[in-house]
Amino acid sequence: MANTTKSTFITNLPKIYGGYAGGFAVFVIILAIAEQMGLPQKIIGYAFVFLTIAVYAYIGILSRTMELSEYYVAGRVVPPVFNGMATGADWMSAASFISMAGGLYLTGHAGLGYVLGWTGGYVLVGVLLAPYLRKFGQFTVPDFLGVRYEGNTARLMGVVVLFCASFTYIVSQCFGIGIITSRFLGIPFEVAIFVGLIGILVCSMLGGMRAVTWTQVAQYIILIIAYLIPVIWLSTKLYNLPIPELTYGQALKDIAALEPKLGVVKPHVGAYLDAKGQFSWTEFHNFWALVLCLMVGTASLPHILMRYFTTPNVRDARMSVGWSIFFIFLLYFTAPAYAAFAKLEVYSNVIGQRINELPVWVQNWSQVGGLLTIKDVNGDGILQLPEFVINQDIIVLSMPEIAGLPYVISGLVAAGGLAAALSTADGLLLAIANALSHDVYYKMVDPKASTMRRLTVARVLLVGVAIIAAAVASTRPAGIIQMVAWAFSLAAAGLFVPLVLGIWWKRTTSAGAIAGMVCGFGLTLFYLIATRYFDMPLWFGIRNISSALFGLPVAFVVTVVVSLMTQAPSKEMQDFVDSIRVPKGELAWAKGTVHD
Amino acid sequence: MADLTPAQRDAYWRKTSRLMWTIMILWAFFSFVVHLFAVQLNSISFIGFPLGFYMAAQGSLIAFVVLCFWNAIGQNKIDKEFGVAED
Numbered sequence: 208m209a210n211t212t213k214s215t216f217i218t219n220l221p222k223i224y225g226g227y228a229g230g231f232a233v234f235v236i237i238l239a240i241a242e243q244m245g246l247p248q249k250i251i252g253y254a255f256v257f258l259t260i261a262v263y264a265y266i267g268i269l270s271r272t273m274e275l276s277e278y279y280v281a282g283r284v285v286p287p288v289f290n291g292m293a294t295g296a297d298w299m300s301a302a303s304f305i306s307m308a309g310g311l312y313l314t315g316h317a318g319l320g321y322v323l324g325w326t327g328g329y330v331l332v333g334v335l336l337a338p339y340l341r342k343f344g345q346f347t348v349p350d351f352l353g354v355r356y357e358g359n360t361a362r363l364m365g366v367v368v369l370f371c372a373s374f375t376y377i378v379s380q381c382f383g384i385g386i387i388t389s390r391f392l393g394i395p396f397e398v399a400i401f402v403g404l405i406g407i408l409v410c411s412m413l414g415g416m417r418a419v420t421w422t423q424v425a426q427y428i429i430l431i432i433a434y435l436i437p438v439i440w441l442s443t444k445l446y447n448l449p450i451p452e453l454t455y456g457q458a459l460k461d462i463a464a465l466e467p468k469l470g471v472v473k474p475h476v477g478a479y480l481d482a483k484g485q486f487s488w489t490e491f492h493n494f495w496a497l498v499l500c501l502m503v504g505t506a507s508l509p510h511i512l513m514r515y516f517t518t519p520n521v522r523d524a525r526m527s528v529g530w531s532i533f534f535i536f537l538l539y540f541t542a543p544a545y546a547a548f549a550k551l552e553v554y555s556n557v558i559g560q561r562i563n564e565l566p567v568w569v570q571n572w573s574q575v576g577g578l579l580t581i582k583d584v585n586g587d588g589i590l591q592l593p594e595f596v597i598n599q600d601i602i603v604l605s606m607p608e609i610a611g612l613p614y615v616i617s618g619l620v621a622a623g624g625l626a627a628a629l630s631t632a633d634g635l636l637l638a639i640a641n642a643l644s645h646d647v648y649y650k651m652v653d654p655k656a657s658t659m660r661r662l663t664v665a666r667v668l669l670v671g672v673a674i675i676a677a678a679v680a681s682t683r684p685a686g687i688i689q690m691v692a693w694a695f696s697l698a699a700a701g702l703f704v705p706l707v708l709g710i711w712w713k714r715t716t717s718a719g720a721i722a723g724m725v726c727g728f729g730l731t732l733f734y735l736i737a738t739r740y741f742d743m744p745l746w747f748g749i750r751n752i753s754s755a756l757f758g759l760p761v762a763f764v765v766t767v768v769v770s771l772m773t774q775a776p777s778k779e780m781q782d783f784v785d786s787i788r789v790p791k792g793e794l795a796w797a798k799g800t801v802h803d
Numbered sequence: 804m805a806d807l808t809p810a811q812r813d814a815y816w817r818k819t820s821r822l823m824w825t826i827m828i829l830w831a832f833f834s835f836v837v838h839l840f841a842v843q844l845n846s847i848s849f850i851g852f853p854l855g856f857y858m859a860a861q862g863s864l865i866a867f868v869v870l871c872f873w874n875a876i877g878q879n880k881i882d883k884e885f886g887v888a889e890d
Contacts, residue, residue, distance in 0.1 A: 322859065326867050330830045330874070338878070460851065476853045525874065532868050532871050792806075
């Protein structure tokens with residue numbers, strides 16, 4: 208694409224995506240009218256799943272490219288606001304969209320650890336990393352480690368950490384895609400995963416980062432509309448004000464008033480309580496440990512960091528972090544409202560009712576295998592709270608029915624959940640495949656490979672990794688949110704210290720960084736595997752979703768101590784670090800470093 | 804790199820570091836310190852919410868958004884001051 212057409216494309220972006228959002232609204236309205244005229248629910252489900260995937264595929268095919276910088280970093284033309292939206296979709300996965308509000312419903316204040324941990328990390332990204340990685344201006348995160356720590360050992364360590372974290376993460380996303388597709392298309396879970404796989408691949412295979420960027424913007428628009436509409440509707444219905452973030456304070460009060468009557472010992476808003484409702488230091492420590500691991504993990508996950516490689520310059524990279532967290536914030540500060548409204552509805556209209564007179568949505572969902580169970584334990588015909596068990600993954604999906612909304616809104620929510628899972632899966636897939644094709648194949652195996660060959664290898668790896676991830680997900684290894692939290696801990700322990708110290712502490716040596724990565728990542732991996740598969744007792748009661756709590760300080764101390772024991776980096780390397788710190792000007796490449 | 808003398812470069816980095824530490828301290832405050840007192844704060848009511856719950860659900864999040872934009876704008880000012888902003 209020539210420069211002039213590129214710039215008209217960029218200036219037209221607001222118009223293009225505005226038109227797209229409008230078109231989507233018209234599509235929803237038409238389906239809503241059709242529903243009133245008797246269109247079967249099954250068709251509505253199909254329409255949402257297939258039409259949205261078709262749109263993403265269309266964008267993906269339009270964005271096909273044979274240029275390296277387009278494939279790896281979207282040509283570095285993405286404006287900050289749009290990169291913010293793309294990052295929002297890249298970031299918010301099935302865990303945020305489907306599971307988080309459900310977790311808040313079940314655990315109350317403890318669930319807010321996720322809300323905090325998955326937002327505050329952007330402050331670290333924006334202040335410590337994004338602008339400097341943008342100035343560095345190469346293709347991948349391991350690229351930075353390879354240049355700063357002079358050699359393929361650091362690069363390879365980076366690839367290993369990236370692979371372990373991103374692969375764990377992508378398996379959980381394939382799992383989420385399988386759940387949604389199987390429910391709304393009515394096909395078996397194992398088949399649904401591979402249908403979803405096609406949805407992932409059409410977005411990324413032909414156009415790499417360029418295609419993923421522009422589909423992610425489209426996916427953000429759908430997922431945010433789908434998340435906000437049901438909860439705004441419910442807020443208006445309950446409190447006559449369409450701002451759920453303000454009105455759910457009243458819902459929390461109403462819940463608190465009902466809790467003693469229903470025999471709830473653990474209040475929704477109570478902080479750091481154990482199952483008996485007593486203050487617990489273990490809960491307290493697990494809360495801040497989780498917040499820390501998720502935040503540091505945010506600033507270490509390569510699929511997020513590489514989004515800031517795509518902005519035109521350093522200033523835009525910084526601004527784009529602000530827009531990213533703003534777009535993410537819109538969903539995250541609404542999630543607790545979702546949880547509160549659902550809980551209030553259950554407490555006031557479900558519990559205490561006669562079991563044969565329950566609302567329709569309860570009856571509908573209790574027929575879907577095992578996600579909502581109702582058992583009349585004492586046989587009195589009336590539902591008590593312990594007799595009602597709801598799975599956290601269906602709170603958001605069942606919300607439209609809880610609120611008594613038309614089925615078209617259920618379809619919309621499914622499309623939103625699918626957009627969230629697909630966009631994250633695409634970002635992760637690209638991060639893994641790029642690291643393998645660029646860092647391992649091109650930098651280590653065949654540095655003389657032609658552009659054509661590099662792009663072919665990148666695409667073959669992309670498809671290969673996607674198929675393996677889907678195959679692993681079809682074995683249902685663990686819950687979505689748990690797998691995601693592991694990915695964060697692995698990335699945090701392996702990458703945060705070498706990246707941040709590499710920029711902010713010139714004295715960091717290659718030996719120090721490598722030793723720190725090996726020890727920090729190794730310890731975290733050990734803790735995770737030993738506690739999960741070998742019944743090792745927890746250290747200080749810290750759950751393994753916060754494994755990085757141990758690996759992170761070890762990585763930091765080892766890096767600093769070994770760096771101080773080894774010879775300081777060369778003058779040239781220090782000049783190189785200096786040139787990364789200043790937005791303007793050329794990079795002062797150290798001698799012997801390989802770069803494009 | 805841009806034409807900064809070593810002294811200017813050090814001054815530039817000192818200012819950048821000061822902004823970094825300011826924001827990091829506020830980040831730590833809103834990420835951890837406030838929530839250490841969630842139990843006590845919950846006895847205070849703020850726009851209809853128990854304050855401890857509110858800070859974790861909304862207050863800290865708003866602070867994070869502000870901090871990110873503050874960092875971007877503050878660093879732009881420093882860049883302009885030293886003439887190293889991009890064109």
